[in-house]
Amino acid sequence: MRCRHSFVTDGSYARFRGSKYVQSDIGDSYVRCKEFLDRGERVLFTGTPCQALGLRRFLAEFSVNRDRLTIVDFVCHGVPSQKVLDKYIKDAARRFGSAPTGLAFRHKRKRWQTALDTLLVVDGKTERDDDSPYMLGFMVNLFLRPSCRDCAAKGFRSGADVTIGDFWGGRQMLGRFDDGRGVSLVMVNTAKGEELFGRLAPFCDTIASSVGEACAFNHGIYASSGTNKRRGDFFAGLDSEPFGELYRKTAGKSATNMIRRFVPKEAVNWARYALWKARSALRKGNA
Ligand SMILES: Cc1cc2nc3c(=O)[nH]c(=O)nc-3n(C[C@H](O)[C@H](O)[C@H](O)COP(=O)(O)OP(=O)(O)OC[C@H]3O[C@@H](n4cnc5c(N)ncnc54)[C@H](O)[C@@H]3O)c2cc1C
Numbered sequence: 046m047r048c049r050h051s052f053v054t055d056g057s058y059a060r061f062r063g064s065k066y067v068q069s070d071i072g073d074s075y076v077r078c079k080e081f082l083d084r085g086e087r088v089l090f091t092g093t094p095c096q097a098l099g100l101r102r103f104l105a106e107f108s109v110n111r112d113r114l115t116i117v118d119f120v121c122h123g124v125p126s127q128k129v130l131d132k133y134i135k136d137a138a139r140r141f142g143s144a145p146t147g148l149a150f151r152h153k154r155k156r157w158q159t160a161l162d163t164l165l166v167v168d169g170k171t172e173r174d175d176d177s178p179y180m181l182g183f184m185v186n187l188f189l190r191p192s193c194r195d196c197a198a199k200g201f202r203s204g205a206d207v208t209i210g211d212f213w214g215g216r217q218m219l220g221r222f223d224d225g226r227g228v229s230l231v232m233v234n235t236a237k238g239e240e241l242f243g244r245l246a247p248f249c250d251t252i253a254s255s256v257g258e259a260c261a262f263n264h265g266i267y268a269s270s271g272t273n274k275r276r277g278d279f280f281a282g283l284d285s286e287p288f289g290e291l292y293r294k295t296a297g298k299s300a301t302n303m304i305r306r307f308v309p310k311e312a313v314n315w316a317r318y319a320l321w322k323a324r325s326a327l328r329k330g331n332a
């Protein structure tokens with residue numbers, strides 16, 4: 046199972062939906078994008094911030110007119126390599142008795158904030174991998190790619206017109222607007238992005254917030270994810286040990302995971318919010 050960049054020209058965008066927490070194969074997308082733009086067609090490109098930055102540099106190299114190009118990227122925690130996903134799928138095939146043919150990350154079984162279950166399609170049936178070791182390991186940076194350690198495209202450096210993500214800490218920052226079913230973050234970075242969002246906004250429930258509020262619970266907007274100190278041990282065992290066991294052995298008992306398991310997310314969020322308020326007040330006092 047792979048995540049490949051592709052394109053549609055007939056409006057069937059729905060097939061691209063869903064976060065795929067793995068390195069996507071960019072293929073010949075940059076070249077196709079250039080061809081469309083050279084023909085004067087409108088293009089909407091979506092991808093990680095580094096893919097967005099790469100596209101802009103590629104098009105600049107060939108002096109392509111970008112007036113008809115809109116780029117949407119997302120707040121990016123980082124990506125695991127295909128090898129890690131392959132291993133997870135292989136182990137899932139063993140556990141569920143047959144090779145999965147479909148995969149969806151972050152099923153909202155509990156609440157949106159703690160959606161770490163993975164859905165797998167096996168023999169035409171949907172199987173749920175609750176608190177999937179793949180997602181748990183992803184969250185604690187156990188197997189992110191080395192390039193994500195010091196990301197050159199984060200922090201609005203990708204040049205994307207719009208950046209989408211999750212609005213973490215919605216209950217604290219936005220009050221009742223957060224109904225617990227998920228609040229998306231849309232950061233409008235350019236005039237082109239503003240025009241696009243202006244056309245979509247009437248179809249959405251929206252509330253304005255500051256960049257500071259959006260960043261308070263989402264450091265992935267501006268900072269690279271760290272590296273789990275057991276990453277080396279994880280990769281040392283990747284070829285020989287079952288995925289779930291390897292995860293449990295290396296990061297299963299990490300402090301972050303213990304907090305996640307035993308302390309309700311909202312309690313952590315309220316504590317973070319109190320800290321953020323205190324820091325903001327201090328900054329205002331010093332200004
Ligand atoms: C690897 C990864 C890490 C993320 N980390 C964070 C984070 O730390 N904080 C945060 O707030 N949000 C993060 N997100 C974004 C978040 O998961 C949602 O994608 C975002 O909130 C938009 O949701 P959506 O349902 O509107 O769009 P989605 O349907 O999730 O996707 C938006 C677009 O991104 C494309 N896309 C999906 N996966 C990939 C991929 N692997 N490579 C390239 N393009 C892809 C989709 O095909 C689609 O065109 C991450 C997403 C990914 C894929």
Ligand code: SF4
Nearest residue numbers: 094095121123193196
């Ligand atoms: S963290 Fe940076 S380098 Fe890693 S995939 Fe995301 S944008 Fe690319």
